[in-house]
Amino acid sequence: MGSVMPSTATDLRQANLTRALRAIHTAEADLTRAQLARELTCTRATAAALAADLQDLGLITVSETELTRRRGRPSTRLTPAATGPAVIAVEIGVTCVRLATVGLGGRLSAVESTALQNHDVDHVLGLARDMLRERLRSTPQPCVGVGIAVHGLVDQLSMTLVSAPNLGWDDTDVVAQLDLPPGLPVRMDNVAHLSALAESSRGRGRGFATVLYLHAAVGLGGALVLDGHPVRGRRGFAGEFGHLPLGRSEQPCRCGGWGCWELDVDQPALARAAGRPYTARTVATVARKVLADSTRGDQEARSAVDQVSALLGRGIGALINVHDPDLVVLACHAADLLASSPQIVVEQARRGSMSAHRPALPPIEPAALDADGALVGAADSLFDFLVESPTALTGRTAASAAPLDRLPS
Ligand SMILES: [Zn+2]
Numbered sequence: 035m036g037s038v039m040p041s042t043a044t045d046l047r048q049a050n051l052t053r054a055l056r057a058i059h060t061a062e063a064d065l066t067r068a069q070l071a072r073e074l075t076c077t078r079a080t081a082a083a084l085a086a087d088l089q090d091l092g093l094i095t096v097s098e099t100e101l102t103r104r105r106g107r108p109s110t111r112l113t114p115a116a117t118g119p120a121v122i123a124v125e126i127g128v129t130c131v132r133l134a135t136v137g138l139g140g141r142l143s144a145v146e147s148t149a150l151q152n153h154d155v156d157h158v159l160g161l162a163r164d165m166l167r168e169r170l171r172s173t174p175q176p177c178v179g180v181g182i183a184v185h186g187l188v189d190q191l192s193m194t195l196v197s198a199p200n201l202g203w204d205d206t207d208v209v210a211q212l213d214l215p216p217g218l219p220v221r222m223d224n225v226a227h228l229s230a231l232a233e234s235s236r237g238r239g240r241g242f243a244t245v246l247y248l249h250a251a252v253g254l255g256g257a258l259v260l261d262g263h264p265v266r267g268r269r270g271f272a273g274e275f276g277h278l279p280l281g282r283s284e285q286p287c288r289c290g291g292w293g294c295w296e297l298d299v300d301q302p303a304l305a306r307a308a309g310r311p312y313t314a315r316t317v318a319t320v321a322r323k324v325l326a327d328s329t330r331g332d333q334e335a336r337s338a339v340d341q342v343s344a345l346l347g348r349g350i351g352a353l354i355n356v357h358d359p360d361l362v363v364l365a366c367h368a369a370d371l372l373a374s375s376p377q378i379v380v381e382q383a384r385r386g387s388m389s390a391h392r393p394a395l396p397p398i399e400p401a402a403l404d405a406d407g408a409l410v411g412a413a414d415s416l417f418d419f420l421v422e423s424p425t426a427l428t429g430r431t432a433a434s435a436a437p438l439d440r441l442p443s
Contacts, residue, residue: 048423051088057070059138062240093428118428124162124180125184130150133147144173163211167213177218178420179220182212183409184198187224199288209222226249230245230259230273233363233401235262237363237403238361238399239361250346251366252314254275255276274289281294298345299349346379347385352386355391369401
């Protein structure tokens with residue numbers, strides 16, 4: 035039997051294990067063996083054999099639950115193994131460097147954050163390098179890759195940071211400066227793309243086919259996510275929605291253009307609208323204070339929040355016309371504006387959209403993951419292709435109890 039079609043049998047076993055591991059990795063909560071069988075449209079016996087193989091590989095643990103005991107039929111819970119492979123995710127932000135260990139199932143542990151003293155490239159990347167080196171040394175799980183989230187445009191072909199306006203960096207080889215162990219898989223992408231990926235697969239966008247994700251802080255970016263994949267464009271620069279010329283003024287923008295939408299809706303825009311002084315360091319705090327003052331009845335703050343929320347809503351309406359999403363998810367400062375002025379955001383999105391959209395405008399909702407989204411997304415961007423090869427992920431071979439049925443795809 036083994037000599038008849040060895041490659042086909044191996045490929046089939048591999049494909050079945052991949053589908054089972056992907057289902058467990060992306061599930062909202064631990065699956066039971068019966069749920070895995072339903073998800074893969076296979077028999078319970080096949081699901082049991084696949085789960086046993088994944089347990090042999092050290093990727094999951096199989097344990098009895100009490101869920102159905104009272105009906106006399108104990109079921110089994112399939113949990114990503116705590117000692118299984120992990121990705122180290124790092125976010126190189128504008129105010130700090132954040133780091134976490136992320137296991138299968140998108141489980142974050144040991145989240146660590148160090149504030150930046152300045153934006154000097156050697157200071158910031160030296161700090162990230164030291165944090166990564168220490169984590170790679172101390173993490174008990176086998177590390178299968180490093181996922182990097184950066185606030186800037188990442189060329190996906192050369193894997194370099196082309197421009198990070200809020201850090202003042204151009205053409206920076208971030209990966210080389212992090213001096214990672216040779217051979218360790220590394221992915222780097224824009225924070226907005228990675229947050230959108232996490233939000234669509236594990237957050238508010240779970241189950242929606244077309245998700246428009248918008249993240250505002252200093253500037254506004256995002257991604258259109260189609261069936262779980264952020265649209266990155268030719269080099270990875272897509273999703274710079276904040277640089278659509280929807281702004282009301284002819285102010286020059288950090289991007290080199292003028293009249294960009296983000297100049298009217300981001301945190302500095304809110305501070306300016308409220309007449310509050312700010313610096314690069316204080317702008318997030320100042321913007322949050324304006325929002326808090328507006329809910330306490332400060333009229334000047336209220337009118338600034340309403341004005342900025344209206345301009346946010348108007349741009350969302352334009353983007354609904356372009357992308358026809360199932361759901362719009364707002365993160366960070368954009369979610370704060372939605373929480374503060376929900377009617378204004380939705381009403382202006384309605385006014386800004388074509389009449390065909392108005393009877394059934396897509397829901398506009400706050401992100402569920404928010405601050406952790408970029409780290410989860412950075413890890414998932416690696417797991418996404420690592421789960422394609424469950425055996426390579428562990429460097430072990432399964433005893434292979436799984437029958438060689440071709441599962442329906
Ligand atoms: Zn711009």
